[in-house]
Amino acid sequence: MAGEKKYHIGFGADDLDGVEIALLSGDPERAAKIAGRAQDPAQNKYLECERELSTVRGLNSYIARFPDGKRVLSATSGMGAPSLSIVVNELAAVGIRQIIRVGTTGSIQPDVHAGSVVISRAALCRQGAADDIAPKEYPAAANPFLTVALVETAQKLGVEWHIGLTASVDSFYEGQGRSDTSFNKHLQPWLQDIATQYQHLNIINFEMEAGTLFKMGSVYGLATACICAVIAERVQAEDIDEEKKKIAEENAIRVALQTVHDLDSTYLDAKFWR
Ligand code: URA
Numbered sequence: 035m036a037g038e039k040k041y042h043i044g045f046g047a048d049d050l051d052g053v054e055i056a057l058l059s060g061d062p063e064r065a066a067k068i069a070g071r072a073q074d075p076a077q078n079k080y081l082e083c084e085r086e087l088s089t090v091r092g093l094n095s096y097i098a099r100f101p102d103g104k105r106v107l108s109a110t111s112g113m114g115a116p117s118l119s120i121v122v123n124e125l126a127a128v129g130i131r132q133i134i135r136v137g138t139t140g141s142i143q144p145d146v147h148a149g150s151v152v153i154s155r156a157a158l159c160r161q162g163a164a165d166d167i168a169p170k171e172y173p174a175a176a177n178p179f180l181t182v183a184l185v186e187t188a189q190k191l192g193v194e195w196h197i198g199l200t201a202s203v204d205s206f207y208e209g210q211g212r213s214d215t216s217f218n219k220h221l222q223p224w225l226q227d228i229a230t231q232y233q234h235l236n237i238i239n240f241e242m243e244a245g246t247l248f249k250m251g252s253v254y255g256l257a258t259a260c261i262c263a264v265i266a267e268r269v270q271a272e273d274i275d276e277e278k279k280k281i282a283e284e285n286a287i288r289v290a291l292q293t294v295h296d297l298d299s300t301y302l303d304a305k306f307w308r
Contacts, residue, residue: 040124040127040128041124042090042091042093042120042121042124043087043088043090043093043095043109043121043124043125043128044087044088044089044090044091044093044095045087045088045095045128046128047128047129049085049087049097049128050097050107050128050129050130051097053097053105053106053107053129053130054129054130054131054132055106055107055130055131055132055133055134055294055297056106056107056108056109056125056130056132056133056134057106057107057108057109057133057134057136057290057291057294058109058110058111058118058121058122058125058133058134058135058136058247059108059109059110059111059135059136059137060110060111060112060113060118060135060137060138060242060243061110061138062089062092062093062094062110064110064136064283064287065094065095065096065108065109065110066094066096066108067080067287068080068081068096068098068108068136068287068290068291069081069083069096069097069098069108070082070083070096070098071083071086071094071096080098080287080288080291081098081099081100081106081108081291082098082099082101083096083097083098083099084096084097084098084099084105085097087107091112092110092112093109093110093111093112093121094109094110095107095108095109095110096108096109100291100295102295104294104295106291106294107125107130109121109125111135111243111247113242114163114204114242114243115161115162115163115164115202115204115242115243115245115246116162116163118163118243118246118247119163119164119166119167119246119250122246122247122250122254122256123250123254126250126254126256130256131255131256131257131302131303131304132177132180132256132257132258132297132299132302133247133251133256133257133258133259134180134184134258134259134260134261134290134293134294135243135244135247135258135259135260135261135262136261136262136263136286136287136290137241137243137244137260137261137262137263137286138241138262138263138264138265138279138282138283138286139152139200139239139240139241139262139263139264139265139266140210140239140240140241140264140265140266140267140268141238141239141264141266141267141268141269142201142229142230142232142233142237142238142239142240142268142269143196143233143238143239143269144269145196146196146238146239146264146267147194147264147267147278148264148265148266148267148275148278148279148282149194149264149278149281149282149285150193150194150195150196150264150282150285151188151193151194151195151196151261151262151263151264151282151285151286151289152195152196152197152198152200152238152239152261152262152264153181153184153185153188153195153196153197153259153260153261153262154176154181154197154198154199154200154239154244154248154259154260154261154262155175155176155178155181155197155198155199156173156174156175156176156199156200156248157174157176157199157200157201157202157244157245157248158174158199158200158201158202158232158235158237158245159174159202159245159246159248159249160201160202160203160204160209160245161202161203161204161242161245161246162204163246164245164246164249164250167246167249167250167253168249168252168253172249172252172253173248173249173252174202174244174245174246174248174249175248175252176244176248176251176258176259176260177251177257177258177259177302177307178307179257179301179302179306179307180257180258180259180293180297180302181197181259183259183293183296183297183298184259184261184289184290184293185197187289187292187293187296188261188285188289190292191288191289191292193285193288193289194285195289196238198236198237198238198239199235199236199237199238200237200238200239200240200241200244200245200260200262201232201237201239201240201241202241202242202243202244202245202246203240203242204242205242206242208221208222208225209225209228210228210229210240210268211225211226211227211228211229211268212272213226213272214272215272215273229268229269233269239262239264240268241260241262243260244260244262247260248260255304255308256304257302257304257307261286261289261290262286263279263282263283263285263286264278264282265278265279265282265283
């Protein structure tokens, strides 16, 4: 039924009222901030919230409006691929056709600094949820048109950007080779030097959702892309840089929003790129 509310996201097609594009944040507070519903009123500087659709399970979703009236869904994926896969499946079912993930990431290349943004063109996808959707060998590639649009917007806004290959993995600590900041100091041998191994493969960053999102995009016929705020420089340290995080997150949100606003959707229909 078109109007049926989906179990996890808590809303249905009727609630979207024709909106087909979503900004998908891992963090519910970022989804709220994008939509003008942050707890701290000073953070509500981007869009006007038209309607809160749901806060079920912390998967906060809002319909938000640009000053000229254009509307977008600001939704939450939760952390990691299992949660994202449920949300993306249900978003597709209620009529979303384009998804831009607005996330955070740790860089593993010396020239990719905290504060900048990484736009992923494809992912090394080491994610169990994605294996349930397509074979391991299936490419985890972003939609080229949406991805170029993000790059062009970042350039126009003067935001420091990087485009390249992303490693999407299932854990923040062991899977990204963290031992100093991890409770578990005994990484499996193959993970002990994983950041350096990936650096030599010309991968630029670690995060936890893009690969599964991209595979789902290709299987489901959705245009998907990912922009991440760089909040850790893994070449220097394992920690999150809290000061740079504010700058980086602001940059990623601004670029994603301006991209949605300016988007020429001619080539985003799946008939142009399957
Ligand atoms: N998210 C990640 O998955 N890794 C980081 O280092 C930072 C954010």
